[in-house]
Amino acid sequence: MKWERKDLIGLEELTKDEIETVLDMAVSFKEISTRSIKKVPPLRGKTVVNLFFEPSTRTRTSFELAAKRLSADVLSFDVSTSSISKGETIVDTARNIEAMKVDCFIVRHSISGAPQMIGQSVSSAVINAGDGCHEHPTQALLDLFTVKEKMGKIQGIKIAIIGDILHSRVARSNIWGFTKLGASVWVCGPPTIIPSEIEKMGARCTYNIDDTLEDADVVYLLRLQRERQKENFLTSLKEYSSYYGINEERYKKIVKSGGFIMHPGPMNRGVEIKSDIAERDRSLILEQVTNGIAVRMAVLYLTVGTRK
Numbered sequence: 001m002k003w004e005r006k007d008l009i010g011l012e013e014l015t016k017d018e019i020e021t022v023l024d025m026a027v028s029f030k031e032i033s034t035r036s037i038k039k040v041p042p043l044r045g046k047t048v049v050n051l052f053f054e055p056s057t058r059t060r061t062s063f064e065l066a067a068k069r070l071s072a073d074v075l076s077f078d079v080s081t082s083s084i085s086k087g088e089t090i091v092d093t094a095r096n097i098e099a100m101k102v103d104c105f106i107v108r109h110s111i112s113g114a115p116q117m118i119g120q121s122v123s124s125a126v127i128n129a130g131d132g133c134h135e136h137p138t139q140a141l142l143d144l145f146t147v148k149e150k151m152g153k154i155q156g157i158k159i160a161i162i163g164d165i166l167h168s169r170v171a172r173s174n175i176w177g178f179t180k181l182g183a184s185v186w187v188c189g190p191p192t193i194i195p196s197e198i199e200k201m202g203a204r205c206t207y208n209i210d211d212t213l214e215d216a217d218v219v220y221l222l223r224l225q226r227e228r229q230k231e232n233f234l235t236s237l238k239e240y241s242s243y244y245g246i247n248e249e250r251y252k253k254i255v256k257s258g259g260f261i262m263h264p265g266p267m268n269r270g271v272e273i274k275s276d277i278a279e280r281d282r283s284l285i286l287e288q289v290t291n292g293i294a295v296r297m298a299v300l301y302l303t304v305g306t307r308k
């Protein structure tokens with residue numbers, strides 16, 4: 001299919017065909033990172049700008065490597081030493097950088113809607129690298145890719161997303177993505193951090209982790225996003241861990257049903273997962289990170305490489 005979108009803001013607005021186009025294209029891009037010379041020319045002459053207003057390890061590095069492997073020039077804009085500290089708005093910042101003839105902005109911001117606002121103000125492509133509690137589309141795309149690669153399909157699988165759903169942009173993007181591709185999506189966590197409207201997105205909600213783990217093909221763990229929690233949602237981390245963390249007993253249950261463990265990172269070892277379980281056979285956590293490059297290469301190719 002022909003890619004018509006200038007920006008990638010969220011999976012809510014993508015069709016099933018568009019999601020599958022990204023996943024199919026990522027299959028061919030994955031092989032490039034296994035070569036000794038990890039570079040192909042489609043974005044030669046294009047400039048990609050990383051505009052990260054929040055910390056990141058995986059997403060920022062992954063976008064930078066993906067753009068470089070497609071031969072783009074990459075500018076990692078340092079927000080802390082920019083004129084934003086003198087009161088310049090993010091839109092003025094983006095418009096001024098665009099005046100230097102760049103082709104794409106990768107935007108992460110703590111405010112939901114910030115990448116969309118920039119996208120409406122510039123003619124360059126804008127890719128959302130995570131905005132507030134709204135969406136993190138490329139995380140969900142790499143998660144879909146990882147599950148499809150591992151299980152051969154998304155249709156009909158059961159994915160259980162466990163933890164801080166209320167503050168999670170990853171949960172929202174994954175609920176949109178997995179439901180559009182025909183998976184059964186369950187969410188589970190303490191009632192204080194499961195938003196009441198989540199079932200309207202197509203997810204099934206439970207507060208009991210043992211019901212959730214029953215026959216789950218994928219157990220997707222989330223970090224408690226304490227930086228976004230404006231009040232106390234939990235009595236203690238120890239209690240959270242005992243009710244919702246993956247311990248030995250719960251890991252055995254996952255193994256018995258042939259399930260996999262996923263996590264977008266960063267992990268809080270000893271809270272949502274017993275530390276050494278993250279390294280065991282059923283964990284796909286580092287495979288997700290590896291696949292992030294191929295998926296972001298596909299997204300960059302579609303949004304930047306196919307534009308006139």
Ligand code: CP
Binds near residue numbers: 057
């Ligand atoms: N998964 C994810 O968004 O990780 P970073 O915050 O390190 O980018």
